[in-house]
Amino acid sequence: MNFQAELRRKLRATLEGLVPDPEPFAAMLRPAQDPRFGDFQINCAMPLAAQMGRPARDVAQQLVDSLDLDDLCDAPEIAGPGFINLRLRDDLIAAETRKLLSDERLGVPVVPSSKVVVIDYSGPNVAKPMHVGHLRSTVLGRSLELVMRHLGHQVITDNHLGDWGTQFGMILYGYKNFRDDAAYQSAPVQELARLYRLVNQLCDYHDLRAELPKLRDSLAEQQQQVASDESAAAAQPKNKDLAKVVKKSREVLDERAAAIASAEKKIAAVDSDAQLAALAAAHPRISELARLETAKLHAGDEENVRLWNEFLPACLDALNAMYRRLGISFDLTLGESFYNPMLAEVVRELQDHKIAVESDGAVCVFIEGNAAPFIVRKADGAFSYATSDIATIKYRVETLHADVILYVVDARQSEHFELLFATAAKLGYGGIDCRHIKFGTILGNDRRPYKTRSGDTVGLESLLNEGIERARAIVDENDNSKPTPELSEEQRARIAEIVGLGGIFYADLKHNRESDYVFSWDKMLAKTGDTATYIQYAYARVMGILRKGDYAADDVRKLSGPIHLATPTERRLALQLNRFATALDDVVAEYRPNLLTQYLFETANIFAAFFDECPVLKEADASLKESRLRLCLGTADILRTGLRLLGIQVAEQM
RNA sequence: GCGCCCGUAGCUCAGCUGGAUAGAGCAACGGAUUUCUAAUCCGUCGGUCGGGGGUUCGAAUCCCUCCGGGCGUACCA
Structure with missing residues (x-):
């Protein structure tokens, strides 16, 4: 109960x-x-x-x-x-636990009024490999999906792919100018990704070179500003406001110097590479031309549309391979391109209702209290993600009949969503519960966004591989240290996969989603402490008891004798099992899976104490033995179910 | 400039619709092993909850202010 x-x-x-x-x-x-x-x-x-x-x-x-x-x-x-x-009352806990142990839903009721909940998560760009930045959205979104489904909501997951934006113009430009046919034939996605990076780099190169003189001027200006602020402050050393002005002013100076350094570094990277430099020289208008390719695609240019249709299947295959690995499938995968035909109408509607107005050539919605406009049509006539996001809400409400729409997206986009939701409300969608499920950044040890040692973003694929490799080393070490190793090669590989992926997911989910957190292999794969491994191990220990006692789980679930709370620990454990439903309610109340990880860790913790204090197989009293056996299995069932709702698996033996 | 977020134990983080002596994990230290798998358990040490003011019977939590840090800020998504 x-x-x-x-x-x-x-x-x-x-x-x-x-x-x-x-x-x-x-x-x-x-x-x-x-x-x-x-x-x-x-x-x-x-x-x-x-x-x-x-x-x-x-x-x-x-x-x-x-x-x-x-x-x-x-x-x-x-x-x-x-x-x-x-x-x-002890007798109540015992009686309710007894009920729970023979309940398939483990005491978790189905919600009385189910809602249609659209969850928008993951949302990668199709032509770029997924990287560590996609981890949180994917893992959090997946967990929220599973929990809400489990509670009986009608969940529709939608992977809102970035398949239509500026980056496609770069790919098209790259494909037309720089492609390596052999590479494209054998590994199209890799080649497209290379082309994207290349074009992006060349665009940056020219843009930054064009900007550099302005940057330098502004740096010089700021230097003078600092000097004058400093002398003003020196004249009145006790004036705190002036000191503050100096500080700010120096900060601005530092920022500008850093911007120049970064630009120079990027420019030098191209200049110092003869091949890149030659390409850059041969394509001086690349930024403009890449944008043009995007515009042509959006306008329905025959060749670009044909190429887009050629690129997309391969890109989707690559993404799906990743999702298969993560154990994820989406109900819908409606990328930005899906909404393209609706965008003109959206802007017209906004203008007709006087919600959007023209400003500096762009069509904007101005939301009271926000300085930044919500730009639904750019000055060059192109639509932006603001436009397609509105079209998306319309579609989700009118076609999918959503009651709730969850956007599992980086917290840095808060402002965008505030404007989006406010605009949607003006359009008459105020009754829909649209929510930005925001999350913080994954940081490295240096407290900067997590990067490889050389400063590149970490690919998701290699991240998962590394997690599994590290887990494998632990599995090997652990099993090899036993008097006689117990695990086969296949078992070890499977356990490494479960522990490795579980560790990564769990580390992400256990933090309050709104916080940034520091990524640490050692912590997430630690054998002890608040980790997936610890919980998975508790599960495996229960299974060990059943195996050793030669009990089949299904037979134990059919037992129906009384539950004894013979020790305080048994009482604690029984009560904890009854809290599973509360934990899931808490998760959904604020869309915080960390409340479930917390619950599962506590449960595993109490179980470990129980395991230590309360013998099961050696218990002489048959009724007490049965009671303990059932508490064990109930714990395992809840741990397995709870982890599953986090997208994490368990192994019977580890 | 404006807006949003953060500052809690040596480290990483919970707790933040106000509630009883502020929690966990790691690290450190001390114990437990003829194991229902020690990938474990038990214990000890450790905090002016960034500073200051205010509201309240009661503040890590709410309000004001200062300090320190991050992010966003008109045509990328």
């Missing part, structure tokens, strides 16, 4: 007569902070008392008197300023 939900329900009913809106007060029933306070605590007596102008302990007493929790709890206790401490 979801004890917390049940207790809150009762509290809410009691509060109904007392306050107009009981919900926030009912929410103040929480798990106890300290085991000495029991299992749950009610914290709402104090604020209620303040509101009613009565002593808090009196209010607490009144709540206790009218609550009637006898069927759930021992006598409630009022403590401190007015906390109400609740301890669940």
Whole structure:
């Protein structure tokens, strides 16, 4: 039973007569902070008392008197300023655990009113290999998908591919000018990616060269600015505002110097490479021409459309290979290109309703309180991702009938989504629950975005490979250190895959999604601590007990005797199993899978203590032995299910 | 300039719709092993929750301010 939900329900009913809106007060029933306070605590007596102008302990007493929790709890206790401490009855925990253990859903009810939830996640660019930057969206989105499905929502996942943007113009330009036919024949995606990088580099080269004089001027200007600010500050050494101005001014100077250094570095990279330099010299207008290729594609140019259609299948194959590896499949893969035919209409509609206006040649929506406009048509007539994102909302609402749309996208795009949602609301989609499920950046040890040692972005493929390799080394070391190694080559490979991928996913999911976090192989694959491995190991230990005792899991699930809470640890474990449903509710409430990782880690932790203290196979009392066996399997079922909802697998033996 | 986010133990991070002595993992230190797999368990050490003010019976959490850092900021997505 979801004890917390049940207790809150009762509290809410009691509060109904007392306050107009009981919900926030009912929410103040929480798990106890300290085991000495029991299992749950009610914290709402104090604020209620303040509101009613009565002593808090009196209010607490009144709540206790009218609550009637006898069927759930021992006598409630009022403590401190007015906390109400609740301890669940042991017989109730035992009885409810017994039910849970024979329940296929492990005590997790299906939501009473299911919603249509579109989850937009992963969203790679098709012509570029996926890299570490795609990890969080993919892993978080996948987990949210699985949890919401498990709770009974009608989830539609949609991979909103970047298959139509500026980068395609670069690829088209690259293909027409620089392609290596043999390479394209044997590995088209790799060749397209190379062409993209090449064109991108050459575009940068020319753009930066053109910009450099301006940058240098502005640097010189800033140097003078700093000098004058400094002398002003020197004249009034006690003036804090002037000191601040100097500081700011120097920061700007540093920024500009850094921008120039970075530009010079990129330019030098081309200049110092004879081949690149020759290409750059031969293609001085590459940026402009690449943009033109994009524009031609969007306008329906026959050759570009033909090439686009030729490139796409290979790109999709490559992506799908990656998703297969990650165990992911999408319900829909509607890239930006899908919305192309709708864009002109979107802009017209916005203009007709006077939502968008022309400004500096571009068609923009101005949202009150935001300085930046939402540009739905650029001055050159091209549409932007703002336009296609609006078209996407229209499609998801009108065709998919979405109630909720989740965008699992980097936090740096917050502003875009604020403008997007505000614009959508003006168009009449205010009733749809559109949410930016934002997440932070993965950092390296230097606290800069995670890169390889040489400064390149880390490819997702090689990241996964490295994780599995490192896991393999651990598997080997562990098994080889046993008196007689137990695992076959196939088993080791499979375990390495499960542990390696699980470690990467788990490390990502366990952090609060809005935080940046520092990527660390050692931490994510540590044999001990808050890792996937630790939880997977707990699962494998249960399976070890069953194997050793020669029990089939299905037979154990059919057992129906009483559950004994013979020790405090058994009680803790049983109660924890009943919290699974609460944990999943918590995940969905704020779209935070870290609440599930936390729950699973705690569960594995309690199980480890149980494993230490409570013998199963050696237990002489048959009824107690059966009870423990079932607690073990129930734990395993919950760990396996919980990990599965994070996109992580388990092994029977490791 | 404007906007958003962050600053919690040596390190990495939870906690942030205000609630009881601020938590975890790692690291350090000390214990437990004829193992239902020690990829484990138990214990110890460790914090002016960036500083200052305010609101409150009560603040890591809310408000103001200062300091430090990150990100975004009109035609890339």
